[in-house]
Amino acid sequence: MIKFNQVYKRYPGGYEALKNLSFEIAEGEMVFLTGHSGAGKSTLLKLIAAIERPNSGSVVVKGQNTKSLKSGALPYLRRNLGLVFQDHKLLFDRNAFDNVMLPLQICGFDHRESAKRVRAALDKVGLLKREKANPIALSGGEQQRLCIARAIVNRPTILLADEPTGNLDAEYSGEIMHIFKSFHQVGVTLLISTHDEAVLRQFPARALALKHGELQT
Amino acid sequence: MKNSAIQHLRVIRFTLQRLRNTPIASLLNILVIGIALSLPIGGYVLLKNVQGLAEQMAGTPQISAFLAMGTGPDEIARISKQLKDHAAVDHIEFVPRDLALKQLQLSTGLADVVGGLSQNPLPDAFIIYPIALDAQKLELLRDDLKSWPKFEHVQLDSAWAHKLEALLKFARLAVLILAAMLSFALVAITFNTIRLQILTQRDEIEVSKLIGATNGFIRRPFLYFGLIQGMLGGAAAWLIIASSLFLLNYSLAGLVQLYASSFTLKHLSLGDSLTLLGFSSYLGWLGAWLSVSQHLWQIEPK
Numbered sequence: 001m002i003k004f005n006q007v008y009k010r011y012p013g014g015y016e017a018l019k020n021l022s023f024e025i026a027e028g029e030m031v032f033l034t035g036h037s038g039a040g041k042s043t044l045l046k047l048i049a050a051i052e053r054p055n056s057g058s059v060v061v062k063g064q065n066t067k068s069l070k071s072g073a074l075p076y077l078r079r080n081l082g083l084v085f086q087d088h089k090l091l092f093d094r095n096a097f098d099n100v101m102l103p104l105q106i107c108g109f110d111h112r113e114s115a116k117r118v119r120a121a122l123d124k125v126g127l128l129k130r131e132k133a134n135p136i137a138l139s140g141g142e143q144q145r146l147c148i149a150r151a152i153v154n155r156p157t158i159l160l161a162d163e164p165t166g167n168l169d170a171e172y173s174g175e176i177m178h179i180f181k182s183f184h185q186v187g188v189t190l191l192i193s194t195h196d197e198a199v200l201r202q203f204p205a206r207a208l209a210l211k212h213g214e215l216q217t
Numbered sequence: 218m219k220n221s222a223i224q225h226l227r228v229i230r231f232t233l234q235r236l237r238n239t240p241i242a243s244l245l246n247i248l249v250i251g252i253a254l255s256l257p258i259g260g261y262v263l264l265k266n267v268q269g270l271a272e273q274m275a276g277t278p279q280i281s282a283f284l285a286m287g288t289g290p291d292e293i294a295r296i297s298k299q300l301k302d303h304a305a306v307d308h309i310e311f312v313p314r315d316l317a318l319k320q321l322q323l324s325t326g327l328a329d330v331v332g333g334l335s336q337n338p339l340p341d342a343f344i345i346y347p348i349a350l351d352a353q354k355l356e357l358l359r360d361d362l363k364s365w366p367k368f369e370h371v372q373l374d375s376a377w378a379h380k381l382e383a384l385l386k387f388a389r390l391a392v393l394i395l396a397a398m399l400s401f402a403l404v405a406i407t408f409n410t411i412r413l414q415i416l417t418q419r420d421e422i423e424v425s426k427l428i429g430a431t432n433g434f435i436r437r438p439f440l441y442f443g444l445i446q447g448m449l450g451g452a453a454a455w456l457i458i459a460s461s462l463f464l465l466n467y468s469l470a471g472l473v474q475l476y477a478s479s480f481t482l483k484h485l486s487l488g489d490s491l492t493l494l495g496f497s498s499y500l501g502w503l504g505a506w507l508s509v510s511q512h513l514w515q516i517e518p519k
Contacts, residue, residue, distance in 0.1 A: 071432075072432075091420060107429070150428070
């Protein structure tokens with residue numbers, strides 16, 4: 001599903017974020033990405049979503065090399081991905097419902113079918129009762145769950161989550177991990193970056209450990 | 218297909234909503250576009266009216282051919298027949314010299330002067346109504362008639378029409394230059410409006426790109442906004458011209474009565490009105506398109 005082959009990523013100024021990274025994630029697998037902040041977790045996720053391109057080596061997602069991807073094909077690759085951001089990236093000019101609606105509008109879904117799907121996604125993350133609320137009125141945990149609802153509404157085959165439990169207390173992060181677990185059970189490929197030891201102990205799964213941009217074995 | 222039509226309709230509805238959300242700014246923009254457009258279009262309307270008036274006053278062009286003094290009746294009959302058979306001539310009218318003198322007496326108020334003449338100084342004449350009305354063919358016919366031996370003087374009453382035509386040409390060019398400059402202004406106005414919108418919607422654009430929006434999808438609402446704003450600006454220009462003409466006609470009525478004429482300024486024809494709307498919509502779209510292509514690529518998710 002996702003394959004890295006000798007990937008290097010340097011940022012302008014010479015900072016080397018990732019060094020010689022090679023790994024593979026199979027379809028339906030749930031994998032944690034661990035390491036301290038600055039270890040290159042976010043960069044790795046950005047490479048998968050083709051927000052960044054590697055300087056050398058190849059990143060192949062669903063059989064497509066992100067480096068040789070034409071800019072016109074990029075949106076269609078991203079529609080296979082559900083992205084959960086650390087900073088949520090919610091839009092505060094519309095309510096929760098419309099935030100989750102956005103991916104479906106982009107894909108051109110029928111309106112009535114979309115509304116059903118949006119409610120299903122909101123229900124899944126326990127926010128159905130808050131669909132009319134503006135994201136700014138939601139708590140940190142609720143905002144994170146709303147971001148998850150938006151990431152899954154399009155039924156992606158791959159879900160990438162960047163520190164989804166980063167700013168949450170243990171109870172909330174447990175809830176969110178349970179939501180992820182349920183996606184894993186229906187066959188979604190998951191890659192979750194975290195530095196939360198409690199989460200890793202509670203949910204055993206393969207972990208890719210990054211240290212200074214290199215994979216630890 | 219149906220689905221994409223619904224998507225477009227949704228974008229249009231969204232665009233109208235956006236215009237409504239900032240009523241003052243939208244109104245001012247539309248007014249500025251309307252005023253900018255109404256100047257050249259108003260000039261065009263006035264020109265059209267002047268042209269119509271000129272044609273009305275000129276009537277059908279005619280050629281006067283004066284016969285040499287002492288041309289006999291037989292010869293007049295022969296020339297008359299020749300003229301009637303001429304391919305470029307529609308019909309003719311013969312004016313005998315006695316009749317011409319009488320008309321002169323009646324029409325000019327020079328009865329005393331004319332009465333004092335010992336003999337009629339006027340020649341017999343033909344008034345020739347040609348088939349073709351354009352200046353070039355008329356001149357060709359005049360030159361042909363000039364070569365006929367019995368015609369002493371052939372006159373085409375087109376000199377002033379030529380002068381007017383030249384003047385109108387000049388005015389048309391001036392209107393065209395004005396139109397070009399103000400069209401540019403319209404494009405610039407839309408360009409800036411869209412630029413501001415793109416800046417304020419930076420987050421939405423970034424998130425949309427992240428979750429798989431194509432460039433076309435992101436561009437669409439801005440293009441529609443430019444198009445609709447341009448169209449509304451065109452409609453505003455139409456209304457400005459319509460109300461100006463109404464006022465002008467109102468004050469013209471008194472003036473025209475003095476000249477015993479029934480002249481009124483005519484408004485844009487249906488075709489011209491639709492062209493105006495189409496053109497202003499296109500310019501709005503163009504401004505939006507330029508702005509979007511200039512600014513959208515700068516917003517890439519990080």
